[in-house]
Each structure stands twice: as structure tokens, then as C-alpha cells.
Amino acid sequence: MDATSTTAARPAKAPHAHSGVWAADELRRRIAEGELLPGDKLSEQALAESLGLSRNTLRESFTLLNSELIITRIPNRGVFVASPDADDVREIYAVRRTIEPACLAWGPELDLEALERIIAQARAGLAAGDVARMASANQDFHKQLVRSSHSALLQELMGRVLARMRLVFHAMSDAPDFHSHYVERNATLLALLRDGKRMEAAETLRSYLDTAEAELLSHIHQRSS
Secondary structure (H helix, E strand, O other), X not given: OEOHHHHHHOXXXXXXXXXXXXXXHHHHXXXXXXXXXXXXXXXXXXXXXXXXXXXXXXXXXXXHHHHOOOEEEEOOOEEEEOOOOHHHHHHHHHHHHHHXXXXXXXXXXXOHHHHHHXXXXXXXXXXXXXXXXXXXXXXXHHHHHHHOOOOHHHHHHHHHHHHHHHHHHHOOOOOOOOOHHHHHHHHHHHHHHHOOOHHHHHHHHHHHHHHHHHHXXXXXXXXXX
16 A cells, blocks of 8 residues: 555644654654554655655654664665564563553653543444544553653653554454453553552553563464464
């Protein structure tokens, strides 16, 4: 699939859109929100026009995203959104197990009301059978957990991780129930937080992440065998 029409249809509006770092952030956001999918070809011309920057600057952003394994450069073919494999899943979950439970245990300002609103969105998606809505709510829930750290660096890292997670989730498109049982797992975490049981919530999240990783790895193995 060529992502030219998608990227050209939504021009970015930002006064500082002349930076490779900014362009990488914007492309990362589009991937994290499911606007760009694994295997999508990224047209330099269309993206440069839609983002309002030079092709040289766009190539700087490609270099950043390539180093993060979010895109793949294929000689004589072009630049494509990456398709994560089992090793990528293991790396993603190693990072998540380090960051997210720590935020639950020690994040200085958890916004429980924001988490409640996200869970409401996830439950609405579950009731409607809307997999994309559940996946987006799940992403938002974990992003909100890391936001509690008040660390710009951790939030930046989590943004990269969530972009790669969105690509992994695409691999689960033939398993629509994957997201459904995590809706109430997130609600359980919130209940523990409301009761002030932050360390228990952190341990519960570590177990939750272990389960999700194992499920993803099993699915990838089945698809490749």
C-alpha cells in the first residue's frame, strides 16, 4: 500500500515544521495513531509537501526513524513503514516492563480521572466491537501512565515504543479479541490505584505485560510457521 494519498490529505500545520526531529515526531504520531500501517510506502515528494519542508529535511527524519526501527529503507525500492518481528516484540516489552510499572509505583502525579475517561472509551469500543477504538484507548492508557512521570525524556521514549506497538498490533488484525480482554485489565489497574495500592498495581502490570508479550509472540510464531 502506498501512503501518498493518506499523508497528502492531512497537511501538518506547525510554525516549526522545518526540522527533521519535528517531522520524525509527526510521522511517529501518524504511525502510533494507525494512520500509517506496516508496509506502507512513504513518498518523499508527497510527505515533503504535506509537512511543508524540504526533501533533505524529510530524509533527516527518515534517518531518525530508521534508527528506531520504525521505518525500513530498501535499496532501489524506497522507504516503508516497518513490519515488526518477534525480536522487535521482545525489545518493546523489555522497555515497557522497565518504564510503566515504575510510573505506576512512583509517578508523582497520576491522573486517575484521565485514566477513567480512557477506560470508558475502551469499554464503548468493546461494546461496539470496534477493535481500532479499543487499540487506541489501550495506547492512550499506557501513554497516560508514563505521563505521570513528568519526564519529557520518558514520554519521548514511550512515544517511540507506542509507534512500534501500533505496528505490532496490526499483526494481530486477524485476532480481533486480542484487545478485548485488556480493557478490564486496565480497569483493574485503575481500581488498585484508587485504593492507593500502587506497588500492587505495578506488579499486576508487570504480569499483564508478560501475558501480552507471550500472546503476541505465540501469534507471530503461528503466522510464520
